[in-house]
Amino acid sequence: MxxxxxxxxxxxxxxxxxxxxxxxxxxxxxxxxxxxxxxxxxxxxxxxxxxxxxxxxxxxxxxxxxxxxxxxxxxxxxxxxxxxxxxxxxxxxxxxxxxxxxxxxxxxxxxxxxxxxxxxxxxxxxxxxxxxxxxxxxxxxxxxxxxASAAARMVTAAGGRRLIEMGSRRTHELAAPASARAAYLAGFDATSNLEAARRFGVPSAGTSAHAFTLLHSGADGQHEAEAFRSQIAALGIGTTLLVDTFDITRGVATAIEVAGTDLGGVRIDSGDLGVLARQVREQLDGLGAAKTRIVVSGDLDEYSIAALRAEPVDAYGVGTSLVTGSGAxxxxxxxxxxxxxxxxxxxxxxxxxxxxxxxxxxxxxxxxxxxxxxxxxxxxxxxxxxxxxxxxxxxxxxxxxxxxxxxxxxxxxxxxxxxxxxxxxxxxxxxxxxxxxxxxxxxxx
Amino acid sequence: MxxxxxxxxxxxxxxxxxxxxxxxxxxxxxxxxxxxxxxxxxxxxxxxxxxxxxxxxxxxxxxxxxxxxxxxxxxxxxxxxxxxxxxxxxxxxxxxxxxxxxxxxxxxxxxxxxxxxxxxxxxxxxxxxxxxxxxxxxxxxxxxxxxASAAARMVTAAGGRRLIEMGSRRTHELAAPASARAAYLAGFDATSNLEAARRFGVPSAGTSAHAFTLLHSGADGQHEAEAFRSQIAALGIGTTLLVDTFDITRGVATAIEVAGTDLGGVRIDSGDLGVLARQVREQLDGLGAAKTRIVVSGDLDEYSIAALRAEPVDAYGVGTSLVTGSGAxxxxxxxxxxxxxxxxxxxxxxxxxxxxxxxxxxxxxxxxxxxxxxxxxxxxxxxxxxxxxxxxxxxxxxxxxxxxxxxxxxxxxxxxxxxxxxxxxxxxxxxxxxxxxxxxxxxxx
The missing domain is CATH 3.20.140.10 (nicotinate phosphoribosyltransferase)
Known part of the structure; x- marks a missing residue:
């Protein structure tokens, strides 16, 4: 050896x-x-x-x-x-x-x-x-x-809304692509994991992290708008902007200001997702961005996915609970x-x-x-x-x-x-x- | 591609x-x-x-x-x-x-x-x-x-008794060697996983499965003694015989009959492990096999390991709970x-x-x-x-x-x-x- x-x-x-x-x-x-x-x-x-x-x-x-x-x-x-x-x-x-x-x-x-x-x-x-x-x-x-068994429950709970697997960081690095594959098998729409995309042909997806917004800060303060502008310049108007790094209401306003009403989506990763989804939907509609989608993430499992059924959520990002089999x-x-x-x-x-x-x-x-x-x-x-x-x-x-x-x-x-x-x-x-x-x-x- | x-x-x-x-x-x-x-x-x-x-x-x-x-x-x-x-x-x-x-x-x-x-x-x-x-x-x-965090709790629960990691089959095939490595890091003594032994130098160990005893059956019935004789011929008298395929008391008697009182160990993989460990210890001592070790396995976690502290157990085989982080x-x-x-x-x-x-x-x-x-x-x-x-x-x-x-x-x-x-x-x-x-x-x- x-x-x-x-x-x-x-x-x-x-x-x-x-x-x-x-x-x-x-x-x-x-x-x-x-x-x-x-x-x-x-x-x-x-x-x-x-x-x-x-x-x-x-x-x-x-x-x-x-x-x-x-x-x-x-x-x-x-x-x-x-x-x-x-x-x-x-x-x-x-x-x-x-x-x-x-x-x-x-x-x-x-x-x-x-x-x-x-x-x-x-x-x-x-x-x-x-x-x-x-x-x-x-x-x-x-x-x-x-x-796959846990994922199938999430798929039925989501009732046809888009599901994105994003749990790679919560499981063994080589279990991650296999988890993404199993989630896709069960009906998830996409994964964040690039190895799963390459090996298994699972469609890949992704938005942005808080780090990207925080990167655009300086001694003169935060520049959320600058981060949004940069993301749109690189990824186009169809991208999803992460709006909860500082204040969500301000984040949504900035997003539409920067992107216009054709923005693809906004992501909310913290807080009471049901309440926030309703507020954000109302705000987006009020700004004329009726087609901008709302993506939610943050410790979701099949129960919280189901609990959000009545809310104006367009897509769920699911991590930990997916890759750990939601308790099994x-x-x-x-x-x-x-x-x-x-x-x-x-x-x-x-x-x-x-x-x-x-x-x-x-x-x-x-x-x-x-x-x-x-x-x-x-x-x-x-x-x-x-x-x-x-x-x-x-x-x-x-x-x-x-x-x-x-x-x-x-x-x-x-x-x-x-x-x-x-x-x-x-x-x-x-x-x-x-x-x-x-x-x-x-x-x- | x-x-x-x-x-x-x-x-x-x-x-x-x-x-x-x-x-x-x-x-x-x-x-x-x-x-x-x-x-x-x-x-x-x-x-x-x-x-x-x-x-x-x-x-x-x-x-x-x-x-x-x-x-x-x-x-x-x-x-x-x-x-x-x-x-x-x-x-x-x-x-x-x-x-x-x-x-x-x-x-x-x-x-x-x-x-x-x-x-x-x-x-x-x-x-x-x-x-x-x-x-x-x-x-x-x-x-x-x-x-490693779950394993460390098992190590303290075992109070110095031998711990063998055998959970490979309950986790992703490539997470398994990493789990064995983490268990060894935390103080486990050995693993069943051969890739962990090769890649990381974790000592490997193993006994036998029920399949091996069942293999030695025919139209004329079960031949547990034949299975035990075969295992000893191949692995020596220091091996551990699995005694619970049919009747544990008969299995122990057969094991000592075949191996003599220098048998390395017996493994119990089912039933109330505390009660059985005491019975088997008494039986082994009565047969003169005072040095034959008792290995227990079967859905053990840190709590059941600790609960067996007062029992005559020499080693624990831990699978599912180890590789799944015992609930985390x-x-x-x-x-x-x-x-x-x-x-x-x-x-x-x-x-x-x-x-x-x-x-x-x-x-x-x-x-x-x-x-x-x-x-x-x-x-x-x-x-x-x-x-x-x-x-x-x-x-x-x-x-x-x-x-x-x-x-x-x-x-x-x-x-x-x-x-x-x-x-x-x-x-x-x-x-x-x-x-x-x-x-x-x-x-x-």
Whole structure:
């Protein structure tokens, strides 16, 4: 190891390997299983959530696309092998050298709603090739699903108004683009994060910070108008001016004075946003700037977004609550071995009971499109009767013989999956309050 | 852009650039400031937390080392410039092409305790070169400080017993190694995460999963003993066997039967951990395995760790609560412009008031080493009188003229900073309950 290996952003010239985004015990279990021959057994591992956090009524599957990328980069190059050699026998290290996942993965489409017990991912192959993927699969699904699930609630709370994700500074620097992606998946309109724009094609947006207004000060006092003039000169009349650095009423007056009544928008980042939005709207209208939009930000979550429904707000900027999953920063999914050589297996000690066997899942809807139930059934059994309902198979092929399915959806297509899912929920399911899952899940043999 | 640009793990061959881990508005403010000439003004930006989350009594600065790495990789190469060119004028893009931070950064040493208002980072240079660093600086400090602050509470709760970080699967895949690093900084003993071991030298550890026991089953039933034998054959008698897959009492008996009384440890991952730890200890002692350790895991946080103090637990495995900051997943630090061309500036609208001017900070302690107060004072003023107390300057040079200080501490040295900080707290400060900060911070001119 060179000293560069201690550097977070150092990467090998052949790209970043995801192989060490792994818990050590996966590789020591692998070593033991290779030695005793059980590593070759055909296994199914399933990822699912036992419950939804905080009385949520649905979850949104996020991260599937990123997971397929991570799988493609799950390769042990020399640096990863050197790290593994520190605690593994040479035969295991040799096995890792040639590692390629050659099995099958089915999963709920990215953006699909899920409920407690939904088998959102089904990974099949030898024990050896499946067990090593546990951590990277769960990290991605748990993070992205947590963000997407929180974001979807904000999207319904906003009722069609524009939502801008601006939480990058409140989460790990590389979790930030993934959060922006998950928010966009769930229906947000844009992000402040430039890496998310580049990597994932999420539309980027931004206004201005208080620092820019403060920069335009001198020994002779503040020059808010100068800051506004400069921003308009650089970004055009469609820009959004931040009007609350000093006095909001004065800030709005200055903004229109400088920009004229065609100003794109003003942003309010502090204070009682409802009261201020009404005052500012009235002021803008009085000045003839009826089309100038009002953007609000500052510790917004789905509840405060909903509380502003009656106010003249045009767009919300959401930060902390989005990237921290609004009280549920991880989705709580687990990755469990459910089948070995065709036989179901399950842990049986107190609590945390699991259901053995490879599963499939159907979602039942009325003719109107409203969903009523999810049926999880044994892949080895017969498909349950669903007469009188539209029934849709939820698990779709993601990987076959180690190769990702060619018909991988774009992020924009996955946005449609979320939008359709939200429309399919019964009314109760869209409540922001804590309660039961929107539909029940039944388990058939 | 090639299709590879949509791939999370794709990196340019010259390494990963952190330049787009940035909010768009930083670059549009830059564009406006370059155009109007204000970009050259000498500025100070400071990072600080207005409050500690959830009535915490102290925070732990985490991420400084990673931040210096990120700064070194903050370079606009062709891919980053191409992304910027989508919304910036050519002159700004040209300026970014040559970007190097050439200013000075002072900061609290990594591992230092902090309190509301502590100026944990002071960044000085032209507006242009400082403003673009806002997001990446805050992302790193907010994430790593949140994890380190939660971890430190767990460390004091564990009272010297071994703590293993195993939360990788509950957070973003690349936040996971950073979380492991922050936990180790705060006093954890080891991590399950292999990337953290490789990148940061955190000791790695691991036991086994239920999947490994379940793998050893067949049509003729379960073979827990076979799984245990296999694990011992591969990892030696010092390994820790997971005994709660089926029946814990039977699992313990089988473990000692197979391993003998020199078995390293057993892990319990479910049930009432206090009751089970006592039962298992008694059983192990009765079987003559008095030295076999008991490791517990399963939704532990600082409160449940403390509640197990009277029980015969040798080590704790902590996952979800660690990587999610135990209820406070972000530290809430902000990055504010406080000085322009030698004059203090501050936002003055309602709420969120900031103090203008470049600051320094002293921590006062009694002769016994117990800290009593923090004094934040103007760097332009005189150092406050501190007669009768030991006074320590908290801001240390991190970067001078764009170059990182050569005496950068190792992670192990930063662990000592945390350990010394925790010892310096007044008794009240170590309480897990919600309350006031352990010491008051006063602001002098």
């Amino acid at each position: 060179t000293s560069a290996a201690t550097d977070t952003y150092h990467v090998e010239s052949n790209g970043f390997s995801t192989a060490l985004l792994t818990d050590r015990y996966e590789l020591t279990m692998l070593a033991a299983a290779l030695a005793d021959g059980s590593a070759r057994r055909r296994c199914t591992f399933e990822a699912f959530a036992r419950r939804l956090p905080n009385g949520r009524r649905y979850g949104v599957v996020g991260g599937t696309g990123r997971l397929l990328d991570a799988l493609a980069h799950f390769r042990f190059g020399e640096p990863e092998l050197a790290a593994a050699a520190g605690f593994l026998d040479p035969a295991t290290v040799d096995w890792l050298r040639g590692y390629r996942f050659t099995g099958d993965i089915d999963g709920y489409a990215e953006g699909e709603l899920y409920f407690p017990g939904s088998p959102v991912l089904s990974v099949r192959g030898s024990f050896a090739e499946c067990v090593v993927l546990e951590t990277v699969i769960l990290s991605i699904l748990n993070h992205d699903s947590a963000i 920063p991880t989705a709580g999914m687990v990755y469990k071995l459910v089948e070995v050589d065709g036989l179901p297996v399950a842990k049986r000690s107190s609590h945390k009971q699991s259901r053995g066997g490879t599963k499939r899942a159907l979602r039942l809807a009325r003719r109107t499109g409203t969903i009523v139930e999810e049926i999880v059934y044994s892949a080895a059994g017969t498909r349950p009767a669903t007469a009188g309902f539209e029934a849709r198979e939820l698990l779709v092929p993601l990987v076959r013989d180690g190769v990702a399915a060619p018909q991988r959806p774009t992020l924009v297509e996955s946005r449609d999956v979320v939008a359709r899912g939200l429309v399919s929920l019964p009314w109760e399911g869209l409540k922001l309050s804590a309660g039961e899952p929107a539909i029940t899940t039944s388990f058939a043999d | 090639t299709s590879a640009a949509t791939d999370t793990y794709h990196v340019e061959s010259n390494g990963f650039s952190t330049a787009l881990l940035t909010d768009r508005y930083e670059l549009t403010m830059l564009a406006a400031a370059l155009a109007d000439g204000s970009a050259r003004r000498r500025c100070t930006f400071e990072a600080f937390a207005r409050r500690l989350p959830n009535g915490r009594r102290y925070g732990v600065v985490g991420g400084t080392g990673r931040l210096l790495d990120a700064l070194a990789h903050f370079r606009f190469g062709e891919p980053e410039l191409a992304a910027a060119a989508g919304f910036l004028d050519p002159a700004t893009v040209d300026w970014l092409r040559g970007y190097r931070f050439t200013g000075d950064i002072d900061g609290y040493a990594e591992g230092e305790l902090y309190f509301p208002g502590s100026p944990v980072l002071s960044v000085r240079g032209s507006f242009a070169e400082c403003v673009v660093l806002e997001t990446v600086i805050l992302s790193i400090l907010n994430h790593d400080s949140a994890i 997943p972000t530290a809430g630090m902000v990055y504010k412009l406080v000085e322009v061309d030698g004059l203090p500036v501050a936002k003055r609208s309602s709420h969120k008031q900031s103090r203008g001017g470049t600051k320094r900070a002293l921590r006062l302690a009694r002769r016994t080493g117990t800290i009593v107060e923090e004094i934040v004072y103007s760097a332009a003023g005189t150092r406050p009188a501190t007669a009768g107390f030991e006074a320590r300057e908290l801001l240390v040079p991190l970067v001078r003229d764009g170059v990182a200080a050569p005496q950068r501490p190792t992670l192990v040295e930063s662990r000592d900073v945390v350990a010394r900080g925790l010892v310096s707290l007044p008794w009240e400060g170590l309480k897990l309950s919600a309350g006031e900060p352990a010491i008051t911070t006063s602001f002098a001119d």
